[in-house]
Amino acid sequence: MILRLFRQYHTENAGFSRRDGSAGPGASATYIVTSHKNGMSVQNGNTIRVHYIGELTDGTRFDSSEGRDPLEFTVGSGMVVPGFDAAVLGMKIGETKSVTIPPADAYGEKTDEMIVDIPRGEFGEDFTAEPGEQLMIQLGDGNQIPVTITKINDTAVTLDANHPLAGKTLVFTITLAEILETNPDA
Structure with a gap:
């Protein structure tokens, strides 16, 4: 019974993060650009590397790439939460951005x-x-x-089985380190 319930949820929702890129009702993200450099900007399908700091709205840090290699992912592929994907679009190498991501664009609400x-x-x-x-x-x-x-x-x-960050608003500071691959179809 329990495994069927988890399997059904996992199949219907493709895991705990919303990978379809949709936003929940009334959801919105806040972006604050703090610095940037000229050059190519991130588009959907690009493979990129970013440094980031992830915090809750009370300032509690839950993750960071500090002291590690940058996070590498393909934009729009569902490898990161939808709000993070959306935040990097249009960024240029060296740009730093702060973004506040509501639960609907992060790990969803707790259910x-x-x-x-x-x-x-x-x-x-x-x-x-x-x-x-x-x-x-x-x-x-x-x-x-x-x-x-x-x-x-x-x-x-x-x-x-809710994600530990379900129901939480996340605040990321993101710095674009590299654009590794561009999507020729973008």
Whole structure:
């Protein structure tokens, strides 16, 4: 039952991020360009490299490329959340942009359908875990998805398959480092 529910959601939504590029009702992103240089600009289909800092609206940093290689992805391919894809369009090498991305253009809203109770016996007698721990659940099609244990009692284990950033507004500072490939059809 649980695997069917996760598989159905995963199939219908292509994972936890919205990969179709659509925005939810009333969603909008805020862009602030802080610096840029002249030259070629990013178009859909380009393979690019960016440095970024990802924060929540309260300033809590959840990810960054600092101290690592830049993030490389093909714009418009669904490799990043839709709001990040949209933010890099038109950027030029060396340009830095700050963008605020609402949940609809990031990891979506948190949904109750992604929270389920599983009978404790299905985990085996030697199962030991604490709320807050993450597990990987294998779906019927062989794919795996991460879930977070939110509650454990004598009869059930509550699992949450919402993305940890679901329901959150994200703030990214993005610097375009390179445009590696251009899309000849763009």
